[in-house]
Amino acid sequence: xxxxxxxxxxxxxxxxxxxxxxxxxxxxxxxxxxxxxxxxxxxxxxxxxxxxxxxxxxxxxxxxxxxxxxxxxxxxxxxxxxxxxxxxxxxxxxxxxxxxxxxxxxxxxxxxxxxxxxxxxxxxxxxxxxxxxxxxxxxxxxxxxxxxxxxxxxxxxxxxxxxxxxxxxxxxxxxxxxxxxxxxxxxxxxxxxxxxxxxxxxxxxxxxxxxxxxxxxxxxxxxxxxxxxxxxxxxxxxxxxxxxxxxxxxxxxxxxx
Ligand code: HXC
Numbered sequence: 001x002x003x004x005x006x007x008x009x010x011x012x013x014x015x016x017x018x019x020x021x022x023x024x025x026x027x028x029x030x031x032x033x034x035x036x037x038x039x040x041x042x043x044x045x046x047x048x049x050x051x052x053x054x055x056x057x058x059x060x061x062x063x064x065x066x067x068x069x070x071x072x073x074x075x076x077x078x079x080x081x082x083x084x085x086x087x088x089x090x091x092x093x094x095x096x097x098x099x100x101x102x103x104x105x106x107x108x109x110x111x112x113x114x115x116x117x118x119x120x121x122x123x124x125x126x127x128x129x130x131x132x133x134x135x136x137x138x139x140x141x142x143x144x145x146x147x148x149x150x151x152x153x154x155x156x157x158x159x160x161x162x163x164x165x166x167x168x169x170x171x172x173x174x175x176x177x178x179x180x181x182x183x184x185x186x187x188x189x190x191x192x193x194x195x196x197x198x199x200x201x202x203x204x205x206x207x208x209x210x211x212x213x214x215x216x217x218x219x220x221x222x223x224x225x226x227x228x229x230x231x232x233x234x235x236x237x238x239x240x241x242x243x244x245x246x247x248x249x250x251x252x253x254x255x256x257x
Pocket of ligand 1: 065068106134137
């Protein structure tokens with residue numbers, strides 16, 4: 001598809017979506033949202049894609065929702081168009097996703113990164129929910145996902161003061177899994193994605209679903225869900241292949257079935 005605000009590339013079983021609105025530091029207007037969601041949904045449906053990487057530029061992953069686009073909107077405009085609800089689709093993908101964040105990930109940019117499964121940060125990354133400084137609040141899940149990621153203390157401070165945090169603080173707080181030097185970030189994110197894409201695709205989907213279930217349910221129900229899915233993986237041919245390959249001391253050849 002001919003996208004104007006993103007670039008989509010494929011390499012083997014990994015896909016890369018690059019936000020490409022440099023003049024606005026990748027501010028997330030409705031066109032960006034629709035293009036990212038459309039591209040990600042198509043990649044999610046493609047059985048040849050085992051992992052999707054989402055990245056921005058060195059300077060900005062995304063500097064937030066587009067302030068110029070939002071300013072004139074009325075309550076009725078926002079409500080009737082269900083503004084930003086399409087972003088939820090990104091959190092519902094079955095294919096694992098990796099956010100590679102360099103530079104600003106503010107407001108909607110931070111929320112977009114948190115919609116991904118694995119969050120890698122460059123040492124230049126800056127995270128925050130500065131909406132309050134504009135007289136608004138997070139609208140793509142930031143108040144919920146940031147709180148689950150870093151806890152109430154930091155989430156409250158970031159959402160109420162608009163202060164940002166650097167990569168070191170974000171990693172210490174548990175928002176990001178790892179910090180990578182800026183010039184190695186994309187290569188590292190693609191390597192992580194290639195590793196994930198090399199696993200059995202249905203099993204990776206099930207692992208992702210099990211981890212995500214922990215955000216939606218009690219511990220007992222979550223463990224029960226995991227147990228049922230754990231039993232179910234014994235219906236996946238790749239379970240036999242993975243265990244046979246281990247015993248035969250050779251790498252597995254998963255068929256993603
Ligand atoms: C629209 C934006 C933008 C944004 C930057 N730009 N962020 N346009 N929406 N969120 C534009 C600027 O207007 C400018 O365009 C160009 O990008 C470069 O930005 P500068 O500010 O000149 O760059 P710099 O001085 O390096 O500062 C970078 C920055 C700053 C610190 C990231 O741009 C900034 O504070 N941006 C806003 C961050 C923010 O508040 N995000 C939350 C948005 S609200 P021109 O045309 O002037 O050159 C949000 C709400 C979510 O996400 C849901 C709630 C409804």
